[in-house]
Amino acid sequence: MRIYLDNAATTPLREEVIEVMYQCLKEKFGNPSSIHAEGRKARAAIEEARKTVAHLLGASTGEIFFTSGGTESSNMAIKGAVRDLGVRRIISSPTEHHCVLHPLEVVRKQGVQIEQVHLDRRGRINYDHLEQLLQQSNGAKTMVSLMHANNEIGTVHDMERISALCQTYGAIYHSDTVQTIGHRTINVSKTKIHFLSGGAHKFHGPKGCGFIYINNEVQLKPFMDGGGQERNMRGGTENVYGIVGMAKALELACENMDSYRSYIEDLRSYFMHQLQERFEDIQFNGDYDGDYLHTILSVSFPPSPRSELLLLQLDIAGISASGGSACSSGAETGSHVLNAIQAGPERKTIRFSFSHFNTKAEVDYALEKLAGLVQAKKEPANV
Numbered sequence: 001m002r003i004y005l006d007n008a009a010t011t012p013l014r015e016e017v018i019e020v021m022y023q024c025l026k027e028k029f030g031n032p033s034s035i036h037a038e039g040r041k042a043r044a045a046i047e048e049a050r051k052t053v054a055h056l057l058g059a060s061t062g063e064i065f066f067t068s069g070g071t072e073s074s075n076m077a078i079k080g081a082v083r084d085l086g087v088r089r090i091i092s093s094p095t096e097h098h099c100v101l102h103p104l105e106v107v108r109k110q111g112v113q114i115e116q117v118h119l120d121r122r123g124r125i126n127y128d129h130l131e132q133l134l135q136q137s138n139g140a141k142t143m144v145s146l147m148h149a150n151n152e153i154g155t156v157h158d159m160e161r162i163s164a165l166c167q168t169y170g171a172i173y174h175s176d177t178v179q180t181i182g183h184r185t186i187n188v189s190k191t192k193i194h195f196l197s198g199g200a201h202k203f204h205g206p207k208g209c210g211f212i213y214i215n216n217e218v219q220l221k222p223f224m225d226g227g228g229q230e231r232n233m234r235g236g237t238e239n240v241y242g243i244v245g246m247a248k249a250l251e252l253a254c255e256n257m258d259s260y261r262s263y264i265e266d267l268r269s270y271f272m273h274q275l276q277e278r279f280e281d282i283q284f285n286g287d288y289d290g291d292y293l294h295t296i297l298s299v300s301f302p303p304s305p306r307s308e309l310l311l312l313q314l315d316i317a318g319i320s321a322s323g324g325s326a327c328s329s330g331a332e333t334g335s336h337v338l339n340a341i342q343a344g345p346e347r348k349t350i351r352f353s354f355s356h357f358n359t360k361a362e363v364d365y366a367l368e369k370l371a372g373l374v375q376a377k378k379e380p381a382n383v
Contacts, residue, residue, distance in 0.1 A: 001318050003319045003320065003358075003362045003365055004358070005319060005320060005321045005352045005353060005358065005362075006320045006321055006353055007353040007354055008151055008152075008179060008295060008296050009353070010201045010202070011203065011204045011355055012204065012357060013205070013206065013249075014205075014248075016248060017206070017248050017249045020248045021242070021244060021245040024045060024241040025241050028041050028042045028045050028240060030042040032045075032237070032238050032240060033227060033229065045243075045244050046066070046243055047061070048247070049243045049244050049246065049247035050064050050066070052248075052250065052251055053247055056254050057187065057188055058188050058189035059188050060216065062216065063213055063214055063215060063216055064211055064212075065212050065214060065230045065231070065234060066209070066210070066234070066239070066243050066246075067209075067210045067212055067234060068208055068209065068210060069200070069207070069208060070097075070099060070176060070199035071099035071199075072223075073195075073197035073198065073210055073211065074099045074100050074103065074174070074176050075103050076195075076212055076220070076223040077194075077195035077197065078090070078100065078103040078143070078174065079103055079106065079223075080221070081143050081172055081218075082107045084219070084220050085141065085220075087142065087172060088113065088140045088142075089112065089114075089137060089141065089142045090107070090112060090114050090142070090143045090144075091116075091133050091146075091171075092104055092114065092115070092116060092144075093116055093117050093125065093146055093147075093340075094119070094336065094340040095119060095147075095150055095153075095155075095336070095340045095341070096176065097147060097151055097176055097178070099178075099197075113140070115133050117133060117146070119340060120341075121341050122153075122155055122285075122286055122287040122288075122341065123150055123285075123287065123337070123341045124155055124287055124290075125146065125157050127158075130144075130165060131165055131169075134165055134166070134168075135169065141172075142170075142172070144162060144165075144166050144171050144172070144174070145174040145175070145176070147175060147176040147178075147179075148175050148176065148179065148184070149179045149180045149184070149292075150179075150286065150337060151178070151296075152286075152298060152335060152337040152351055153285045153286030153287075153296070153298045153337060153338075153351075154287070154292045154293040154295070154297070154298060155287040155290075155292060155293075156180075156287070156291040156293055158291070159175060159186070159193070160191055163192045172195075172218065173192070173193045173194050174193075174194060174195035174196070174197075177198055178198060178199045178202055178210075179202060179293060179295075181198040181199075181202065181250070181253075182202070182203030182249070182250055182253030183257065183260075183261070184257075184293070188213060188215070193213070193215065194214070194215045194217070194218050195214060195215070196212065197211075198211050198212075198213075200245065200246035203250060203253040204253065204355070205246040205250065206241075206245045206246065206249075208239065209242035209243060209245070220233070222235065224236060256356070260355075261294055263356055264294050264354050264355065264358075265294045267358055267359075267360065267363055268294055268295075271352065271363050271367070272284065272288075272297060274363075274367050278367065278370075278371065279374045279376060279377055280302060280374075280375045281302040282302075283347070284298060284299060285298035285300055285349060286298050286341075294354075297351070297352045297354075298349055298350075299350050299351075299352060300349050301348045301350065301374055302375070303346045303347060303348070304374075304375060307347075307348035307374075308348065310348050311323050313373050314350070314366075314369065317372075318365075318369070319365075321352050321353075322350070322353070323335070323349065
């Protein structure tokens with residue numbers, strides 16, 4: 001028996017998504033750049049998907065560009081803003097995903113000043129410090145790149161508050177929303193943002209497909225040169241069936257967002273309370289009882305002789321979870337996120353992440369297997 005509790009890394013494809021992708025593979029095989037009937041059919045499928053994604057985000061269709069995923073989208077936003085918009089200063093945080101941190105290092109070497117906003121022990125932004133940094137621009141064109149929700153600890157940042165500060169000080173705003181698209185309502189017509197990154201496989205769509213929202217007020221040059229696809233922004237033949245599958249997955253996620261959130265919240269809450277009741281010295285990372293992403297629970301286990309192999313032992317027991325981001329490597333590595341929030345290095349952190357496909361029975365199974373791996377809470381002595 002396998003229990004999948006690593007949905008922050010990737011989610012299983014929905015059957016409805018598989019079906020629309022299968023039909024697309026069979027019936028819409030034409031090259032969307034071709035002018036004949038088969039090409040026009042594929043092009044129409046892409047544009048219908050673009051219309052769906054734009055509608056669900058409150059954007060115009062001209063502001064949605066399809067990419068290979070969130071990493072490409074964030075690279076496009078950061079590197080494009082430096083190259084084309086004159087950005088010479090970027091404010092970010094030490095807990096960003098590597099798809100932001102690594103491009104920041106690239107542009108740093110090009111002379112761009114990188115500033116890090118202060119965070120507290122739960123990974124929450126110090127908004128006063130963010131405003132201070134924005135005030136200190138000294139005329140340099142500034143970009144703020146802050147993720148919506150952290151992929152390891154689930155702490156959520158206030159997009160409306162960040163947006164308001166960026167507007168006040170004339171900064172460009174980019175957000176990595178890979179973990180929250182399809183799980184939290186985002187409306188770019190109400191929240192001013194310049195760049196937004198999304199990836200299909202985080203909301204039960206296919207891997208290798210994503211999008212970037214680029215506000216009409218900013219204009220970038222092509223990120224990939226080639227055949228002029230994506231309105232000349234990204235050369236290369238489009239991933240037609242992936243794009244169609246992503247649009248369907250996002251549509252279903254948004255239609256059922258409230259019911260899925262309520263269901264997953266209940267699972268997460270049950271798991272939290274059971275861990276605290278059954279096991280000794282359980283702690284949680286991030287803003288776990290404040291403004292958090294309901295799909296993620298970062299659990300900190302006390303040091304023990306068996307804790308270093310806890311993730312491997314869970315896998316052997318049939319439970320898929322994670323020690324942090326799935327994008328660093330296939331092996332366990334130290335987490336830059338946990339280091340940034342000063343989590344105790346002697347403790348063992350496991351990220352459990354949920355979807356609406358998970359059940360209470362699966363959570364109970366995980367708790368049962370943990371009972372053989374983690375120190376149980378001692379019963380109070382009779383007086």
